[in-house]
Amino acid sequence: MKKQFSVIVIMAQLLGACTTQVGMLGDADDKNGEAExxxxxxxxxxxxxxxxxARMQPDGCYWYEYSGPVETTLLPLLTADGKRICGQAGAGETTPGYST
Known part of the structure; x- marks a missing residue:
């Protein structure tokens, strides 16, 4: 019984190691995990x-992955003066190619 239980535990670990990790950002616009x-x-x-x-999110702004000491999280991509970088104009946000 102990041997059979050990085999089941080992098989579960091996199967778990074969799974693919789904990123926080999704991959609708990505090509091989890399977006332009x-x-x-x-x-x-x-x-x-x-x-x-960095990837554009549904809110129209760019967010990037910050890898901290405990977890990886999404943060808005900011300019040097603290404005969010977005693909569409919004209040207090910077649109690439346009000056605000």
């Missing part, structure tokens, strides 16, 4: 952010 980030967005973003993980 416009050059204007990269130039607008403050230097302390992971611009290469």
């Amino acid at each position: 980030i416009p050059e204007a967005v990269i130039q607008l973003a403050a230097s302390n952010q992971n611009v290469h993980s």
Whole structure:
């Protein structure tokens, strides 16, 4: 009985290791996990952010993955002066290619 239980536990662990992790950002616009980030967005973003993980979210703004000591979370992509970077104009937000 103990041997059979051990085999079941080992098989469950092996199957768990074979699963794919689904990202927080989704992949509707991604190609092989990489979405094209416009050059204007990269130039607008403050230097302390992971611009290469940025993706446009349903709110029309860019968000990036911040990897903290405990978890990875989404944060809005900001300019050096603290404005959000969005694809569509909004109050207090910066639209790439346009000055606000």
